[in-house]
Amino acid sequence: xxxxxxxxxxxxxxxxxxxxxxxxxxxxxxxxxxxxxxxxxxxxxxxxxxxxxxxxxxxxxxxxxxxxxxxxxxxxxxxxxxxxxxxxxxxxxxxxxxxxxxxxxxxxxxxxxxxxxxxxxxxxxxxxxxxxxxxxxxxxxxxxxxxxxxxxxxxxxxxxxxxxxxxxxxxxxxxxxxxxxxxxxxxxxxxxxxxxxxxxxxxxxxxxxxxxxxxxxxxxxxxxxxxxxxxxxxxxxxxxxxxxxxxxxxxxxxxxxxxxxxxxxxxxxxxxxxxxxxxxxxxxxxxxxxxxxxxxxxxxxxxxxxxxxxxxxxxxxxxxxxxxxxxxxxxxxxxxxxxxxxxxxxxxxxxxxxxxxxxxx
Ligand code: PMP
Numbered sequence: 001x002x003x004x005x006x007x008x009x010x011x012x013x014x015x016x017x018x019x020x021x022x023x024x025x026x027x028x029x030x031x032x033x034x035x036x037x038x039x040x041x042x043x044x045x046x047x048x049x050x051x052x053x054x055x056x057x058x059x060x061x062x063x064x065x066x067x068x069x070x071x072x073x074x075x076x077x078x079x080x081x082x083x084x085x086x087x088x089x090x091x092x093x094x095x096x097x098x099x100x101x102x103x104x105x106x107x108x109x110x111x112x113x114x115x116x117x118x119x120x121x122x123x124x125x126x127x128x129x130x131x132x133x134x135x136x137x138x139x140x141x142x143x144x145x146x147x148x149x150x151x152x153x154x155x156x157x158x159x160x161x162x163x164x165x166x167x168x169x170x171x172x173x174x175x176x177x178x179x180x181x182x183x184x185x186x187x188x189x190x191x192x193x194x195x196x197x198x199x200x201x202x203x204x205x206x207x208x209x210x211x212x213x214x215x216x217x218x219x220x221x222x223x224x225x226x227x228x229x230x231x232x233x234x235x236x237x238x239x240x241x242x243x244x245x246x247x248x249x250x251x252x253x254x255x256x257x258x259x260x261x262x263x264x265x266x267x268x269x270x271x272x273x274x275x276x277x278x279x280x281x282x283x284x285x286x287x288x289x290x291x292x293x294x295x296x297x298x299x300x301x302x303x304x305x306x307x308x309x310x311x312x313x314x315x316x317x318x319x320x321x322x323x324x325x326x327x328x329x330x331x332x333x334x335x336x337x338x339x340x341x342x343x344x345x346x347x348x349x350x351x352x353x354x355x356x357x358x359x360x361x
Contacts (some may be wrong), residue, residue: 002040002311005189006276007108008033008309010126010309011039012128013037013125013244015217018327019118019119019122021328022326024326026321026324027324027341027348028052028086028324028325028326028345028348028349029326029340030261030304030325030326030327030328030338030339030340030341030345030349031292031326031327031328031337031339032228032328032339033194033223033302033303033334034222034223034226034228034305034338034339034347035222035223035225035226035228035275035279035303035341036180036279036339036340036341036342037222037226037275037278037279037342038226039226039272040268040271040272041159041204042068042268042271043264043265043268043271043272043310046267046268047260047261047262047264047265049057049264050260050261050263050264051097051257051260051261051264053255053260054257054260055255056106058256058257060256061251061252061256062252062254062255062256062259063256064251064252065246066088067083069088069265069266070086070087070088070260070262071256071314072262072263072266072267073086073234073295074086074236074264075090075256076204076266076269076288077206077219077236079116079204079206079207079209079236081206081236084239084242085209085239085242086234086236086242087234087235087237087242087245087246088232088233088234088254088259088262089233089234089249089253089254090231090233090236090253090254090258090310091206091220091222091231091232092191092193092218092219092220092222092234093119093123093233094233094253095233095234095245096119096120096123096160096218097123097127097187098245098248098249099187099189099218099235099245100123100124100126100129100158100244101127101218101245101248102244102247102248103157103158103186103241103244104124104127104128104129104157104158105127105129106128106129108129108130108157108158109130109131109132109154109155109156110131110132110156110157110158110159110160111131111132111133111134111150111151111156111158111159111160112128112131112132112133112134112152112160112161113135113147113150113160113161113165114133114134114135114144114161115136115140115153115165115168115330115332116134116136116160116162116165116166116167117160117162117165117166117167117191118330119194120160120162120191120257121133121290123124124193124238124345125223127159130169132154132156132233134147134150134151134154135150136168137227138299139163140168140170140306141170142165142172142176142182143173143176144173144175144176144178144179146274147176147179147180148179148180148182148183151180153183154182154186156184156185156186157185157186157187158186158188158189159184159186159187159188159189160189160191161176161177161178161188161189161190161191161205162190162191162193162291163190163191163192163195163196163205163301164192164194164195164198164202164300164301164302164306165333166191166193166194166302166335167304167306167328167330167337168297168298168306169194169298169299169300169301169302169304169305169337170300170301171188171198171199171202171301172190174203174205174207174208176192177205177208178208178332181208181212181214181215184214184260186214187214187215187216188212188214188215188216188242189216189217189218190205190215190216190217190218191218192205192206192217192218192219193218193219193220193222193223194210194223194224194301194303194304195219195224195281195285196223196224196273196276196287197223197224197243197276197301197302197303198301198302199280199301199338202279202301202314205217206250209236209237209238210240211356212237213215213237213238213240213241214234214238214240214241215237216235216237216241217235217236217237218233218234218235219233219235219236219353220232220233220234221232221233221234221262221265222278223303224273224275224303225265225266225270225272225273225274226275227261227262227265227272228333230258230264231258231263232258232261232262232264244289249299276330278340278342279303279340279341280303280340282340282341282342282343282345283300283302283303283304283305283340285346286305286307286338286340286346286349286350287299287300287305287341289346289350290305290307290353293353293354293357294308295307295308295309296308300342301338303340304328304335304337304340305338305340306330306334306335306336307335307337307338308334308335309334309335309336309356309361310334310357311334312334313329313333313334313335313336314329315331316356317329317334317336319352319355319356320336320352320353320356323346323348323351323352323355324352325349325350325352327339
C-alpha cells in the first residue's frame with residue numbers, strides 16, 4: 001500500500017497531521033464552538049425554498065463575485081460598510097487563506113500571538129508563508145506594549161489578531177489593535193469569528209476600518225448564526241483589499257447553493273441570532289460555576305470558556321468523555337476549553353466536572 005511518505009509531497013508537509021478536532025458521536029459535544037441550537041423550522045423552510053429556486057439553474061456557474069450576498073452581509077454589519085468592502089468565501093478559514101495567498105506567500109511572514117486560533121499557522125504553512133509565533137502575556141492577556149514590541153522585532157507582512165481570542169475567549173482592548181495598526185508594516189487581520197457573543201462594552205475593529213486601508217476584519221456565520229454546516233465566512237476591509245483577494249480566489253468558489261442559503265439565513269437573522277443571548281448566559285454561568293469550584297477561568301467574550309482543570313488536562317479530557325461530554329484539549333498544559341451550549345449541556349458538563357473533582361482524575 002502506498003503511504004504518504006512514498007509520495008513526492010512538499011518537504012515542509014512531510015510528517016505532519018491534518019487539522020482534526022475529534023468528531024465523536026457522544027451525547028454532549030462541546031469541542032468545536034458550534035452553536036448547539038438547530039435551525040428554527042421557519043428558517044429551515046426559507047433556506048429550503050431559496051436553495052430549491054437555484055436548482056434549475058445549476059447548469060450555469062454562480063455569480064463569481066457574489067454581489068447580492070455581499071450587499072446583504074454589508075447591511076448586516078452596518079458601520080457604513082457597503083458591498084464593495086465585503087468579500088465572502090467558504091468559511092472564514094477560506095477568507096484567511098485567500099488573505100495569505102494575496103499578502104503572504106514564499107519569502108513573506110505572518111505573525112500571531114499564541115495561544116490563538118490553531119488554523120492561522122496551518123494556513124500560513126499551506127500558503128508557504130513563514131509563521132512567527134509571538135507570545136501573549138500574563139494570564140493569556142496581550143498589552144499594546146507587548147504586541148508592538150514583537151511586531152517591531154519581526155516586521156511581519158501579515159499580523160493576526162484574534163478578538164475574542166480562541167482558545168482563551170477574551171476580546172482585545174481596542175488600544176492594542178490601534179497600537180498594532182500604527183507599527184505593522186503590512187496587513188493587520190482581526191479575526192472576529194465570535195464578535196456577536198462579546199460582553200457589553202466590547203468594541204469591534206469594524207469601527208476603525210475607514211481610517212485603516214490595511215486593516216481586515218474577518219467574520220463568520222458559523223457561530224452566532226448557527227450556520228457552520230453552510231460554510232460562509234466573510235471579511236470587511238477597504239475595497240482595494242477585496243480587489244487583492246479576487247486575484248487569488250478560485251473562479252466560482254462560492255456555490256450558488258451556498259450563496260442562496262446564506263442570503264436566506266441572513267434574511268432571518270433575528271430568529272438565528274436569538275440564540276446569542278441564551279448562549280452568552282450559559283457562557284457566564286460556566287465561568288461563575290467553575291470559579292465557584294476554585295478553578296482558574298479566563299474571562300470570555302465568546303461562546304466558549306478556557307479553564308484550568310487542576311491536573312493533567314488530557315486525563316481530565318478523557319474522564320469527561322467517559323461521561324459522554326466532549327470538550328477540547330487545545331494542547332495548553334493544565335487547561336481545557338468547553339463550548340457554551342444549551343442549559344442542559346451546561347448541566348451535564350458541570351455534573352461531569354463535579355464527578356471528576358470528587359473522585360480525582
Ligand atoms: N476564526 C476563529 C477564531 C475560529 O475559532 C474559527 C472556527 N473554529 C474560525 C475562524 C473559522 O470558522 P469558519 O471557517 O467556520 O468560518
